[in-house]
Amino acid sequence: MSMNSDIKDKARTSRSWRDVDLRAVAPFAALALLLIVGALVNPNFIGISNLANVATRSAFIAIIAVGATFVISAGDLDLSVGSMVAFVASLMILFMNSGAVADPTMAVVAAIVLTILAGAACGLVNGLITTVGRIEPFIATLGTMGIYRGLTTWLSQGGAITLKSPDMQNMVRPAYFGNVLGLPVPIVVILVVTIIAAFILYRTRYGRHVVAVGSSSDVARYSGIAVNRVRVIAFVIQGLCVAITVLLYVPRLGSTSATTGILWELQAITAVVVGGTALKGGAGRVWGTICGAFILELVGNIMLLSNFISEYLIGAIQGSIIIIAMLVQRSLVRKS
Numbered sequence: 001m002s003m004n005s006d007i008k009d010k011a012r013t014s015r016s017w018r019d020v021d022l023r024a025v026a027p028f029a030a031l032a033l034l035l036i037v038g039a040l041v042n043p044n045f046i047g048i049s050n051l052a053n054v055a056t057r058s059a060f061i062a063i064i065a066v067g068a069t070f071v072i073s074a075g076d077l078d079l080s081v082g083s084m085v086a087f088v089a090s091l092m093i094l095f096m097n098s099g100a101v102a103d104p105t106m107a108v109v110a111a112i113v114l115t116i117l118a119g120a121a122c123g124l125v126n127g128l129i130t131t132v133g134r135i136e137p138f139i140a141t142l143g144t145m146g147i148y149r150g151l152t153t154w155l156s157q158g159g160a161i162t163l164k165s166p167d168m169q170n171m172v173r174p175a176y177f178g179n180v181l182g183l184p185v186p187i188v189v190i191l192v193v194t195i196i197a198a199f200i201l202y203r204t205r206y207g208r209h210v211v212a213v214g215s216s217s218d219v220a221r222y223s224g225i226a227v228n229r230v231r232v233i234a235f236v237i238q239g240l241c242v243a244i245t246v247l248l249y250v251p252r253l254g255s256t257s258a259t260t261g262i263l264w265e266l267q268a269i270t271a272v273v274v275g276g277t278a279l280k281g282g283a284g285r286v287w288g289t290i291c292g293a294f295i296l297e298l299v300g301n302i303m304l305l306s307n308f309i310s311e312y313l314i315g316a317i318q319g320s321i322i323i324i325a326m327l328v329q330r331s332l333v334r335k336s
Helices: 002-019 022-041 048-057 059-073 081-098 104-131 137-156 166-172 185-203 205-215 217-222 227-253 264-274 286-305 311-335
Strands: 160-162 255-257
Touching: 022 286, 048 059, 048 185, 048 286, 059 081, 059 185, 059 205, 059 227, 059 264, 059 286, 081 104, 081 137, 081 160, 081 227, 081 255, 081 264, 104 137, 104 166, 104 227, 137 160, 137 255, 185 205, 185 227, 185 286, 205 217, 205 227, 217 227, 227 255, 264 286, 264 311, 286 311
Parallel strands: none
Antiparallel strands: 160 255
16 A cells, blocks of 8 residues: 555656646746846845846836737737837827926826827727738737837927926826835836736636637637637737836936837847747736846846946847747747
């Protein structure tokens, strides 16, 4: 009896190890390794202030990447997010500069509502072009990327759009530089957005439909799922995440231009892929995405604190990371 029980225990143990999803664990293992490397490179790296600064600086890409997780999980891709940030930020600042609402407090509230609606509208446009227009998402969002960037250049007349009112500047600054329960506001926003996104993706019918559509749109359609609606909503969620990012970005700088958000789409997609979400769709990992965004920012931070690699190579390093992440994903899929 004891021999049989030992054999059963060993079988259970081996099965449990095989059941572990390495793609879900890998990003957090990589994050832990980076923390160790950073601590060895510079003792100041592991300090609370530095790590809090890293987390705060990663907020823009992390929040955008949460939206990208939905789009990519549904089997699509959005290349317009960086241009969308510039365009929506331009609309927000121009509205606050217009004086359409006399009271500064109400003007800020109206600007927030406008920003959210503008982000959702941009996402809706991307979704409708992709689904109703039946254009590949790569081509569709490549086109809207040019449109949003061009509109921003037109609105700014090739320069910068700056928030003029000192009163409004002081009112919106806490949205980025403030604290909630001792935590910087951007970190709190990351946590709130991620918790809501994780609940939607993992605990709701819509989340299950997103994964089903990304796995096989034909099978999902035969199962009675409104495929186009699921995809459009995913793009709208991406637009809302862009709007939330703008609500943090404008208070930080109080200005925007046609160069705002350049290559943010690359960083967001990299964060999603590094986080374990399959680029072909059918699997989404929201918490992994946040981990991927932290990894990108940590890599840049380590480069700044060390003298091994030039900080001007950050873009090249991030491009290399997405290629390595894809190779790791493919090898893990073959083993599973």
